[in-house]
Amino acid sequence: MPAPDLLEALLHSPLIHWILGLSLLAQLAAAAMAFRLTRISGWYVPALLMTLGLLAMALRRALGWYRLVVVGVLPIDLLSEALGLFVSVAMWVGLWWFYPLLKSDRHHLKMLTALASVDALTQLPNRRALDILLEYEWRRGARDLHPLSIIMVDVDHFKAYNDAYGHTQGDNVLRQVGRVIRRLARRAGDIPTRYGGEEFLIIHAHTPPELAARLAERIREGVERLNIPHASSAGGVVTVSLGVATALPMADVNPKALVDAADVALYRAKDGGRNQVVVAGGGLGLEI
Template sequence: MADYIVYGDLNCPFSYALHELLSSHNLLNKVEWRLVEHTTDISSYASATESMSEIASDIFDIRNRIPDISITLPPNRSDSYFPSLCVIAVGKTAPASLPCFRQALYRNLWIEGKDISDSPVIFNALESCDLTTEIEADETCEAILHDWQAQWEAGNFGMRTPAIQSSDGRRMVGLQNYKNIIEFFQGQSVSSPENQPTSRHKERQTIAVFGEDACHKLWNVLSILRDNYNLLLPQSWPALKEQLVSPEQCPDLVLIHQPVQDNSLAERCLELNHYLREKQIPLACIGPELDDTLEASLYDAGTADYLLEHRNPAIIQARIGILLQLKRSHDLLARAASIDNLTQVYNRREFERTLEMEWRRSQRSKQSLSLILLDIDYFKAYNDHYGHLNGDNCLRQVAKAIKDSARRVQDIVSRYGGEEFCILLPETDLAGAQKLAENIRDNINRLEIPHTGDVADKVTASLGISTLIPANGSSPRALIEQADQALYKAKSAGRNQVMIFNQRR
């Protein structure tokens, strides 16, 4: 038995991505890959909007966490049962060719978008690995597959995700980055993949496509967009609104498919503009030819373009590309205006704008909002002793240490002024804020930036924390004032420490 067992599904994009990672780093020879079905009834709703929406969201997640993986949205989700039996049959007769055949099936589905349950696709995969097409997926193979399925279900690894189990009992569940995988294979335990950082600025722009069965009715269009853009397929109007306020999945363009003339479409577009205006997200609609009055009402409601679904997909792609180019230009200008030139974190203006927005969101969700204020200890003395050029370099190093510590995409690191920084933490309670603050303080200490011996041996920082659940009618200034009081307490108590605001002090 191998030292590591992987339970993965041919039908699972996370399993495919894990297979690609292990293959690219020559680690497949260290594992026994056991095929299972993460959702055993997938064939009964293979073309359902819900299924395709989940796949699009999963692919979005994979691309943004591990951008080196090549993956595209398939037109349908295949039934993986028969292909899995074929893989087991190849493992019995030609084990040396097993990784090649398994990878061929994965890539046929997740790169080529083919249905791997079709016999011609399976035959072509066999031939590509120099295997005979005469294989016997018999009852013995079915027994093995059922046994593996029972093992995976008994392991309680969680649904819809790959899992690796080592011979010493350690587990790695979900898609991890390469660093975590190496650590796991070296005998360490790794944390949940949800703790991995994601990029705030995506390599691909994102299009949210909304409409009844839009994925299949617009497939000719989506198939030429899926490689260059992320596609999200919200299942409902509330799900679309949720994506628009999501730090991770907020799209760069909303495309609404309306297959018939509908006078209520303008009202829906006007409703969406409440969410789109602040982030300058363009809204486009696609459907049949409209009368002039209805089309004009869409533009009055904030629609940037109306696309005719019967037009050549290349024309539609070009017009969508123009909207996304404008969105990218706006984002670049907005980013330039929101970044502190010296430290490359957000500036105070952007912090205050974001604080207002997160305050209102926390009022609606009743979730905690935390703020950390940080001040570099004895920074004036550092500047006086080492000069302003070294002072600037010190600020850059401290800013980087803070950014490397606050790795969630929704955490906002800003320069508050001079040697002060602030970290805004949406949906974070006091315990979570304290843990991050101590981590930041430790990471700054580890920089070992020398300080003049008159006041300190090295550069340190003091931090103050405030956590609130914003009440209606309250002001975000309260959060800043409380964090400032906690920071003053930390400096008064000797610096290089974390203090929290305490109403009962």
């Protein structure tokens, strides 16, 4: 078969019809998707330009298909070229417009993510971040077979402090306690967080109970040494109580159980008279 006849036969084959049709459909689908982006605030003009560009591309494809397959060669090249030019210009302008929008969106997203993970008062990771970090360290500990310790810190008689000195002064105390914790829990693998209210939680990765207890005791001393007057406190200054719990992480155990164990230890420290460290024993069926 001579080459032009072969080309002719190919162009009329069902397979080519299908491929041309498919790519036309794909272009229409892309145009529809671009059109949906017009709903995003600030994206209307670039998304509309992209839609028009893609629609023009689809139209050009449809015309080309019509010209080649159905009618034979028709003198519509000029129209086709004009459409081609429009496609390129609309797509490029749309993309040029889109790029800074996408960039600024990424920037905002980063900022929002950071804001959503950091406690505004103490600048420590917040509860939301803690859940993610704890899960991560727990899995890492389970993989490497390293113990993980948790230290729970709670400011003593904080309600009385707020009542006596005011909420703003109370905020100031939380900021200072947060600073002490950050200064002392600075070893790689230490993650100090604000658990909520007047409670802080430190993830102490790769750490046996003795070392965690030592850090807890240093934090207790550090807060006491701030010498912030507190009339309702036994020593006359702001103090903290601390609960410590350690476990060998296991993939099938929820790390929340370790937090609960530290919480129980903390309440024993409160019951024992406050301004002290209590280390949890047992729990989770592991050496703690």
